[in-house]
Amino acid sequence: xxxxxxxxxxxxxxxxxxxxxxxxxxxxxxxxxxxxxxxxxxxxxxxxxxxxxxxxxxxxxxxxxxxxxxxxxxxxxxxxxxxxxxxxxxxxxxxxxxxxxxxxxxxxxxxxxxxxxxxxxxxxxxxxxxxxxxxxxxxxxxxxxxxxxxxxxxxxxxxxxxxxxxxx
Amino acid sequence: xxxxxxxxxxxxxxxxxxxxxxxxxxxxxxxxxxxxxxxxxxxxxxxxxxxxxxxxxxxxxxxxxxxxxxxxxxxxxxxxxxxxxxxxxxxxxxxxxxxxxxxxxxxxxxxxxxxxxxxxxxxxxxxxxxxxxxxxxxxxxxxxxxxxxxxxxxxxxxxxxxxxxxxxxxxxxxxxxxxxxxxxxxxxxxxxxxxxxxxxxxxxxxxxxxxxxxxxxxxxxxxxxxxxxxxxxxxxxxxxxxxxxxxxxxxxxxxxxxxxxxxxxxxxxxxxxxxxxxxxx
Ligand SMILES: C[S@@+](CC[C@H](N)C(=O)[O-])C[C@H]1O[C@@H](n2cnc3c(N)ncnc32)[C@H](O)[C@@H]1O
Numbered sequence: 001x002x003x004x005x006x007x008x009x010x011x012x013x014x015x016x017x018x019x020x021x022x023x024x025x026x027x028x029x030x031x032x033x034x035x036x037x038x039x040x041x042x043x044x045x046x047x048x049x050x051x052x053x054x055x056x057x058x059x060x061x062x063x064x065x066x067x068x069x070x071x072x073x074x075x076x077x078x079x080x081x082x083x084x085x086x087x088x089x090x091x092x093x094x095x096x097x098x099x100x101x102x103x104x105x106x107x108x109x110x111x112x113x114x115x116x117x118x119x120x121x122x123x124x125x126x127x128x129x130x131x132x133x134x135x136x137x138x139x140x141x142x143x144x145x146x147x148x149x150x151x152x153x154x155x156x157x158x159x160x161x162x163x164x165x166x167x168x
Numbered sequence: 169x170x171x172x173x174x175x176x177x178x179x180x181x182x183x184x185x186x187x188x189x190x191x192x193x194x195x196x197x198x199x200x201x202x203x204x205x206x207x208x209x210x211x212x213x214x215x216x217x218x219x220x221x222x223x224x225x226x227x228x229x230x231x232x233x234x235x236x237x238x239x240x241x242x243x244x245x246x247x248x249x250x251x252x253x254x255x256x257x258x259x260x261x262x263x264x265x266x267x268x269x270x271x272x273x274x275x276x277x278x279x280x281x282x283x284x285x286x287x288x289x290x291x292x293x294x295x296x297x298x299x300x301x302x303x304x305x306x307x308x309x310x311x312x313x314x315x316x317x318x319x320x321x322x323x324x325x326x327x328x329x330x331x332x333x334x335x336x337x338x339x340x341x342x343x344x345x346x347x348x349x350x351x352x353x354x355x356x357x358x359x360x361x362x363x364x365x366x367x368x369x370x371x372x373x374x375x376x377x378x379x380x381x382x383x384x385x386x387x388x389x390x391x392x393x394x395x396x397x398x399x400x401x402x403x404x405x406x407x408x409x410x411x412x413x414x415x416x417x418x419x420x421x422x423x424x425x426x427x428x429x430x431x432x433x434x435x436x437x438x439x440x441x442x443x444x445x446x447x448x449x
Binding site: 044045046048049052053055056057058060061062063064065066078079080083100101104131135137159160162163165166168 | 235236238240241242264284285287288296297298300301303304305307308309310311312313314315316322323324
């Protein structure tokens with residue numbers, strides 16, 4: 001069950017302090033993802049990549065694919081992690097082309113944007129947001145049940161972040 | 169007369185104003201070329217294959233910025249000027265590769281898509297974020313990245329090294345270039361470039377290869393650096409099957425080793441200015 005989802009930073013999600021990444025992944029898929037942790041950051045890295053890293057004395061900023069990090073006791077997934085888990089997840093919302101850009105610009109999704117919902121539809125649940133090609137656009141949270149109409153999915157994070165980071 | 173243009177003329181190039189054209193390479197680990205082209209065409213973005221590049225395309229027409237498209241955000245392509253795409257193609261990455269001057273990471277990603285693994289170094293902390301963002305967007309899984317001055321790096325030996333060195337840039341890239349540059353700048357860059365090449369030599373396996381590149385047109389940062397590397401490090405220049413003309417062996421009144429002809433010099437016309445040398449240990 002989801003509880004108390006973070007308010008101030010949309011990229012931070014609650015989880016258990018110990019295995020935050022696993023707790024997060026399990027909300028979406030049974031897939032096991034082998035990760036390695038450096039400081040507060042999680043990475044997807046092969047054994048041979050870790051062997052190379054171990055020969056170098058200084059600490060890297062990246063080893064393999066960045067999966068997310070712990071911030072103030074919470075887990076902030078990366079967009080790359082969402083993309084990976086979306087491949088095997090059945091906890092998704094598919095949206096129409098017309099909603100794609102709205103979502104990428106950080107906006108909420110309304111019923112007219114939505115094509116199909118897989119899995120749980122209760123208020124408070126996190127959903128992977130997919131376009132018509134089943135490509136991940138980000139993460140949303142159901143904020144109103146579908147049958148009530150109006151705004152139903154809040155934007156928690158989206159791939160437009162890549163563009164926003166370039167502008168910083 | 170502009171002293172730089174005068175120098176170019178002595179080196180054999182009649183200056184002509186060139187505009188940079190928008191280009192990209194397709195991330196074929198995520199999408200097929202034909203599929204990307206078709207998706208972009210629906211958005212009235214037309215791509216045209218660049219004959220001298222394996223995965224490079226020219227943006228022939230567009231209605232809005234490519235980096236705001238879903239296809240860009242999905243990491244299906246990377247915006248990179250055509251000549252800048254050449255070094256990795258010429259390096260033919262394999263095994264463990266070092267990218268000594270990596271940010272913003274276009275070439276790091278190109279290497280990663282071909283090599284077993286790539287170690288990427290970047291000395292400027294504020295440029296690191298762009299590198300990390302691009303690698304995440306493009307879905308690169310086999311890169312280790314460090315924020316360090318490459319001249320201080322140690323620990324492993326590499327099969328191949330890309331040294332896309334910091335340089336003065338060129339007039340096709342920056343319209344105010346002529347008013348910003350001085351010959352003493354080229355000399356300063358040259359000193360760092362030689363130091364970086366010397367580190368590259370130390371980090372390279374016996375028989376390994378270095379691809380040295382700059383987007384400068386100045387011989388102090390190009391042929392003269394390579395000539396120094398041949399004479400002081402014992403590196404050998406290798407043949408480069410690539411777009412571009414021969415490296416220069418007569419620099420003003422100085423004669424350089426004949427092997428420098430194997431390097432590639434690109435005067436701005438279809439692309440920006442560029443220089444490449446492939447060196448073997
Ligand atoms: C020509 S740019 C590299 C472009 C990059 N290869 C690409 O294709 O995206 C040179 C880079 O080298 C970095 N740099 C300069 N001196 C360096 C040094 N001593 N060690 C590592 N990086 C350095 C600069 O900050 C700059 O980001």
